[in-house]
Amino acid sequence: MATPLTAAQMYAALLAEGVNIVARPGWETHNRNHKGAWGPVHGIVIHHTAGVGSGLADYCSRGSSDLPGPVCHGFAAKDARTHLIGHGRTNHAGSGSAAILDRVIAESGGPFRPGPDEVDGNSRMYGLEIENRGDGRDPYPAAQYDQAVRWAAAICRAHGWTAQSVIGHGEWTRRKVDPSFPMDQFRRDVAARLNSSPAPKPPTPPKPSPSVLEPFPGATFFRVGRRSQIITEMGRRLVAEGCGRYKSGPGPEWTEADRQSYAAFQRKLGYSGADADGYPGPTSWAKLRIPKT
The missing domain is CATH 1.10.101 (Muramoyl-pentapeptide Carboxypeptidase; domain 1)
Incomplete structure (x- = not known):
């Protein structure tokens, strides 16, 4: 259990862990805190997008009519860049199992067999979307997967959590199956990063530059x-x-x-x-x- 990281703390932690950050303008205050609590936080939920394409970062920020954005905190693209989408409560986890939340809080490890949906995960978990079709055939490029591991490790390191604070969406609720890779291996990879030394202290995070748009060509x-x-x-x-x-x-x-x-x-x-x-x-x-x- 922990107080959520501030936007500045999250940026610094990700930068120190070697995450290749794309900071979307306004991500620091893009959230759904008006819909419910944000924190205390207990862990991290990993997702896949069930689709690929250049517009997915925009979708993760905007969401849809039935799932308003932001729909995650971070988006790990196939090009090995990780977009900062939102900070605060986001629409990523939905409701899940109280028994699984207890295991995450205790960092007792699996097996993670979700029960009834009883707990609001959006208020208690950070969420990372990874660009992938999720069909078991679409590969996760090594550099993209490494970015996801670094993202999860950065947040765990900042909070003093172990890799057992990281679960898949399919381990949180029976309604989901993502991500389409073994979470036990992902947790081992996060643990390996946590056992290594982080990068040197990062410089002061730069402010995101304003978007430069194409003028109307006539x-x-x-x-x-x-x-x-x-x-x-x-x-x-x-x-x-x-x-x-x-x-x-x-x-x-x-x-x-x-x-x-x-x-x-x-x-x-x-x-x-x-x-x-x-x-x-x-x-x-x-x-x-x-x-x-």
Whole structure:
């Protein structure tokens, strides 16, 4: 049992453990504390995303209508970068077994056989999402897996916990099966890191730089045959917004699928008729927030 780490303490602990951090703007105050308690904390829950793609970090931050974000504290991407998503109460664990919580608190180890859902895990556990389809065939790149181990070890080290404070979502509740790798081995890997010396004391964490966005390239830019990385990045953001209408891609060439996807985004913003024709305008473009290429 412990008081939750502050955002600054978490950042410093992860940096010292060698986590390759991507600090999303505003992560320090992005939470659901208005929905319930955050803390005392007892352990860590490991998840897989059940999908892959460039928009998953955005999804983890935003969530969905039936599961509002943030849906985790950290997101370990396949490119071996770990995004800081939120700090405080997040929608990751849901309810779980009181018996499992007792084992985590006691650090008594497994077997972790969850019983009825009785306890609010969102108030008591940190959560890490790992990018993976979770089908048993999608691999976890070694560098990505190492980032997940370091993330869990950093929080355990900061709280003085052992690796027995780390469980999988499928060990917390009968409703889930993730992650799709053996948690006993993951705990052994976390324990091995905890038995090693941490990295030297980190420098003062830098403040996240503001996002640099792609300016509107003009209405005449979006025509059949146009090729540009800007179009690819636009498509990725449309997919992240749930508006993708692509059978493959998105790619760098403007196509009918791009127009249909953008029209879906315009309708999402409340436009209709000629204002939702699928051709970007400066107002909707600014709201799509496309990273500078």
